[in-house]
Amino acid sequence: MSLKAIGHTNVRVVYGACPHDCPDCCALESEVDEYGRAVCVRGRADHPITRGWLCAKVNRYLERVYHPERILYPMRRVGPKGSGGFARITWEEAIAEITVRWHDIIAQQGAECILPYSYAGTLGLVNGAVTDSRFWNRLGACRLERAICGHAAEEAVLLTVGGRLAPSPEMLLRSKLVLIWGSNPASTAPHFMPFLRQAQRNGTRVVVIDPIHTLTARSADQHIQPYSYVRLGTLIRTNNEVSTRTSGSVNRTFDRDNC
Numbered sequence: 001m002s003l004k005a006i007g008h009t010n011v012r013v014v015y016g017a018c019p020h021d022c023p024d025c026c027a028l029e030s031e032v033d034e035y036g037r038a039v040c041v042r043g044r045a046d047h048p049i050t051r052g053w054l055c056a057k058v059n060r061y062l063e064r065v066y067h068p069e070r071i072l073y074p075m076r077r078v079g080p081k082g083s084g085g086f087a088r089i090t091w092e093e094a095i096a097e098i099t100v101r102w103h104d105i106i107a108q109q110g111a112e113c114i115l116p117y118s119y120a121g122t123l124g125l126v127n128g129a130v131t132d133s134r135f136w137n138r139l140g141a142c143r144l145e146r147a148i149c150g151h152a153a154e155e156a157v158l159l160t161v162g163g164r165l166a167p168s169p170e171m172l173l174r175s176k177l178v179l180i181w182g183s184n185p186a187s188t189a190p191h192f193m194p195f196l197r198q199a200q201r202n203g204t205r206v207v208v209i210d211p212i213h214t215l216t217a218r219s220a221d222q223h224i225q226p227y228s229y230v231r232l233g234t235l236i237r238t239n240n241e242v243s244t245r246t247s248g249s250v251n252r253t254f255d256r257d258n259c
Contacts, residue, residue, distance in 0.1 A: 010034040015044070018058055021120035023166070024191040026050040026058065038062055049169060055190050102139075111140035119150060157182075169195035173202065180208045186215035 011031050018026040027047035031040035041061055045052035053059075064070065074094035079085035089097075105113050116136045120128050136143075145151045157164050161181060172178055172195045185192040193216075200206055200221070208220040217223040 011039065014038075018054075019122040020058065021122070022055075023189045024049060024055070026054060026191065028054075028058075038065070049191050051191070051194070106140075112142045114139065114141040115144055116141055117144060117148070172196055172199040172204065175199060175204050178204055178206045180206065180210075180216060180220070182210055184210070184212075184214040184216045186219075 011033055014030045014032050016028045016030065018024070018028055027044040027050045028041055029044050030038045030042075032038050039062075041054075041058075043050040043052050043054045074089050074091060075086040076089045076094075076097075077085065078087045102114060105111075116132070118128075118132070154164060167175075169192050172192075178196065178199065183189075185196070196206065197219075200219075205222075206220045207222045207224065208214070208217040209224045209226065210217055211226055213223065213225065217225075
């Protein structure tokens with residue numbers, strides 16, 4: 001994606017990585033003008049996964065970064081909630097107001113009444129997993145397992161399939177069976193899909209287990225669509241059926257560990 005570049009004479013290329021919390025981990029190259037403003041961002045063509053293209057969200061990254069309505073400063077709500085009225089304040093005012101409110105909460109009800117609730121977003125490891133934890137621990141805030149939704153899903157995966165280890169996209173080309181369980185990589189990991197398509201052309205069987213008829217499910221060789229009330233035992237039988245059709249054997253280890 002490129003912004004309109006007029007009069008840029010000293011453009012340099014800066015290499016980096018996509019900041020989003022995404023399994024694709026795309027390699028980026030950005031063109032930056034003499035004023036330090038990015039005028040173009042694209043995927044690196046020599047990267048084995050990125051292959052020169054970006055997802056729809058990151059492809060328009062510069063539009064959001066330099067959008068005239070992007071919020072760059074603290075804003076205090078004025079008027080009733082929902083009215084849309086906000087007034088700009090300084091960083092000093094914002095920090096002071098938050099500090100006063102937190103001091104009052106801690107003095108009256110205890111520090112555990114402050115609940116940090118966030119997730120990775122576009123934060124790196126330092127901001128998202130080091131400095132924030134030290135801050136909240138020092139404050140004595142309530143200890144939440146980061147994002148409620150993410151860890152609930154992770155625990156469900158561990159209880160159901162036994163692990164959260166995903167193969168690299170290149171391994172799909174050497175697979176006879178690809179089982180996509182409760183995931184929609186066509187929308188959430190688009191750089192996974194060219195490898196999946198090539199594997200299918202090579203004869204790999206793709207089975208999707210998902211209650212929703214997702215974009216990934218549409219192109220699968222088989223879509224198993226359980227409803228929300230289907231019990232774990234039904235899915236284990238499904239796992240055995242897939243194993244039997246593919247290799248002629250039942251996955252007894254899976255049954256023993258998960259039934």
